[in-house]
Amino acid sequence: MTLRVWCAAIVATLLIAFASLAVADVAVPQLTGRVVDRTGTLSSSDIAALSQKLRDFETRKGSQIAVLIVPTTDPETIEQFSIRVAEAWKIGRKKVDDGAILVVAKNDRHLRIEVGYGLEGALTDVTSRRIIDEVITPKFREGDFAGGISAGVDRMMRVVDGEPLPAPSRSVNFANLDDIGPLAPFALFASLIVGGILRSLLGRLLGSVATGGVIGLLALLILGSGALALLAGIIAFVLSFIADLFPASTGPSRGGSWSSGSSSGGWSSGSSSSDSGSFSGGGGSFGGGGASGSW
Structure with a gap:
């Protein structure tokens, strides 16, 4: 096969390839948000x-x-x-x-x-x-x-x-889990103070249970989410129950633990003003x- 024939074949192949690209379907965009x-x-x-x-x-x-x-x-x-x-x-x-x-x-x-x-x-x-x-x-x-x-x-x-x-599904409320982040210091302080009072009146176990109920009710009224209220109540119960076991740990370190556990990056991205790929x-x-x- 002569050089001229080879060149003609290559040109024809390229033209076919370009024509195929020209009529290719538009790619479906990635679903990055609503x-x-x-x-x-x-x-x-x-x-x-x-x-x-x-x-x-x-x-x-x-x-x-x-x-x-x-x-x-x-x-x-x-x-x-x-x-x-x-x-x-x-x-x-x-x-x-x-x-x-x-x-x-x-x-x-x-x-x-x-x-x-x-x-x-x-x-x-x-x-x-x-x-x-x-x-x-x-x-x-x-x-x-x-x-x-x-x-x-x-x-x-x-x-x-x-x-x-x-x-x-009620689980959709977890998309706003970071809403509890700004309330974390207040919730921590309230659970320790309320827990101390109720434990002294009702005993350690019943007082802790009562503390979880009070904090959970407050979370429900403020956040309007049953899931978050349940989570807040459980955390308040645990903190109240173990508070006197670690008297030296009732300060900022325990507050830091609450914050990191309730405002992780995964939840935050789900409730930002744009969908940011979370949808x-x-x-x-x-x-x-x-x-x-x-x-």
């Missing part, structure tokens, strides 16, 4: 406010809603791309399938609401299309993408609120329900 913007359309404050709204909704209702903004889905249609996103992200609870994703392809001027199996009775194709046409796209046409997305998410949440779904889908399934639109 709002993933690959276009820089939303400001950091927009993302923080929207993420907090979706986090509060999940805590209250159990359903997960996510937002994705990409420049384009080309060469796929937005329907093809959205279902790939849904299958990769698995938004919604496993076996409840109560997830929904608002996907916006900004440069294509297309958007879609992808709905999990468990919400298809509420977020029907017709309802999803009305949300797109009546709520989201009018604001998009005015250039108000943040307003359109926020209004669309609000309407989606109102619709899902009317759907009877399993109650959210993940719950295992929900999708079957292509929802609606698409353009502006």
